[in-house]
Amino acid sequence: MTYNILISDPLHKEGITPLLNHKDIHVDIHTDLTSEQLVAKIGSYDGLLVRSQTQVTKELLEHARNLKIVGRAGVGVDNIDLDAATERGIIVVNAPNANTNSAAEHTMAMIMALSRKIPQAYFALKNHQWDRKNYVGVELKNKTLGIIGLGRIGTEVAYRAKGQRMKVFAYDPFLSPEKAEKMGIAFGTLEEVLKTSDFITVHTPLMKETKHLINEEAFNLMKPGVQIVNCARGGIIDEEALYKAIISKKVAGAALDVFEKEPIHHHVLLELPEVIATPHLGASTVEAQKNVTIDVSEDVVNFFAGDVVRNPVNIPSLPLDTMNKLAHHLTLAEKLGTLLIHLTEEAIEEISVIFAGDLSDMEVSAFTRRTVRTILRRHLGPHVNEVNALYLAKKRGIIIHQGKTSEKNDFTNLLTLHLKTTSGTGCISGTILNGLGARIVEINGYRVDIIPEGHIVFIHHTDQPGVIGRLGSLLAEYNINIATMQVDRSDVGGDAIMVLKIDRKIDIHVVHEIQAMMEINDVKAIDL
Ligand SMILES: NC(=O)C1=CN([C@@H]2O[C@H](COP(=O)(O)OP(=O)(O)OC[C@H]3O[C@@H](n4cnc5c(N)ncnc54)[C@H](O)[C@@H]3O)[C@@H](O)[C@H]2O)C=CC1
Ligand SMILES: O=C(O)C(=O)COP(=O)(O)O
Secondary structure, eight states: OOEEEEEOSOOOTGGGHHHHTOTTEEEEEOOSOOHHHHHHHGGGOSEEEEOSSSOBOHHHHHTOTTOOEEEESSSOOTTBOHHHHHHTTOEEEEOTTSSHHHHHHHHHHHHHHHHTTHHHHHHHHHTTOOOSSTTOOOOOTTOEEEEEOOSHHHHHHHHHHHHTTOEEEEEOTTSOHHHHHHTTOEEOOHHHHHHHOSEEEEOOOOSGGGTTSBOHHHHHHSOTTEEEEEOSOTTSBOHHHHHHHHHTTSEEEEEESOOSSSSOSOOGGGGSTTEEEOSSOTTOSHHHHHHHHHHHHHHHHHHHTTOOOSOBSSSOOOOHHHHHHHHHHHHHHHHHHHHHHHHOOSOEEEEEEEEEEGGGGSOOHHHHHHHHHHHHHHHHOTTOOTTTHHHHHHHTTOEEEEEEESOOTTOSEEEEEEEEETTEEEEEEEEEETTTEEEEEEETTEEEEEOSOSEEEEEEEEOOTTHHHHHHHHHHHTTOOEEEEEEEESSTTSEEEEEEEESSOOOHHHHHHHHHSTTEEEEEEEEO
């Protein structure tokens, strides 16, 4: 099987070596396609690698009938329609750790160039003007740098600014003040940061919540003479409000690496002498480009090899050693889901996944995804995967519960699935026994002990003499050997179940013959 990968933005040549060296991967590089050409081409690709330029829109993804992975060689994924990718089961991976230094260094370069008006002075000198009057700057020492978004890049900027003897004051609603304190960074509300800073730099992602975070209202709160830096994303700062704030002299200067619409050739902000700018160069260093490309290429290779991807964006990421630890439990979740969905055929209303014992200390959402994927595949087909399972369940109005409990019924770990359908409920539990592997231990309230693999026949019947004998004879007639048999009943003469493991796949007409035996209410043949 060959996987076709399209690279549609310029990537580091050496960085793509993991892809080029892979015998099952074929790489095409087309970095000058129009969006129409990309739409026309994308259908034949299994993977797409981009930077910030290619717009991975819903429309593009609708034409991407074979696409399984989008790799973003960088951090920001605002050029990728994540909902559309998730709905189609396309995993998105990025390279969040490889350009942090470069972006932080570029931010510092912009702060220093801004404070000393270096680009303006250089431009004047190039135009033969020896002007020492108009380019008087301000020192950074003892000035307050407000950092909005104290993630990877914001934190690195903070450390570098401290090296310039600046006071650093940060705002990040998702970081605890204790964590900021541990980093030795003063922490405040957005309003406090806006009101007290001499320089303000933004380092959040661009999302609904951060679009125009720095707007007219925010500029009104700032100190007169404040200087603004944006090396994160155009759109976090409202460009119109910034323009007005510069014209009114509220803002003394701005350094912009990014713009609301890119690329730009003319922009009203660029007409202002207070504005210095670079064309989205924050990550444009040899080191960052090589490393982001290696990271994302390796994840594409991991993905096609069926290994854990390190930097997924639209599913939760788990460290490799945790995934290795969970591997047996994930297989168990899949087997339990397969068995349960065969036993409970009607339209699903609710799926509950309950963890007990050892499992309740672990990050368990991976089990929920695997379970829901397995169950929905039975109804919706093979396009359901771990990326889109929860999304598709929600879209169909299926309620998903994920719970933890201390009740583990003498097992060190227990995974229980409940399924509520339009006509009833089903429940199944399994465990991983130390040294012995996986076991199904309960089905619909009946205690069992089944190794979840091979050919299983599940029979729901009425407890009465002779059933087992007749069933044995029927199977013998068809030369079907019973490997193990488990029987349990609610009470004497009441509801009972039988779970047989047989040595070969059973034909459907034999299932019908068993069904036709008077006492047997329900027969299911399931291959695990
Ligand atoms: N100019 C360039 O070439 C580059 C730009 N970037 C941009 O920088 C952004 C940040 O990158 P990283 O630091 O690696 O990401 P990160 O995820 O480590 O940090 C983002 C931080 O923003 C915080 N945040 C989210 N919403 C916020 C809000 N409403 N107010 C304040 N803080 C908020 C988050 O809690 C997080 O700590 C990227 O999303 C990307 O858009 C990244 C690399 C290069
Ligand atoms: O990594 C990011 O978020 C960046 O903005 C870098 O963008 P680029 O890959 O240089 O187009």
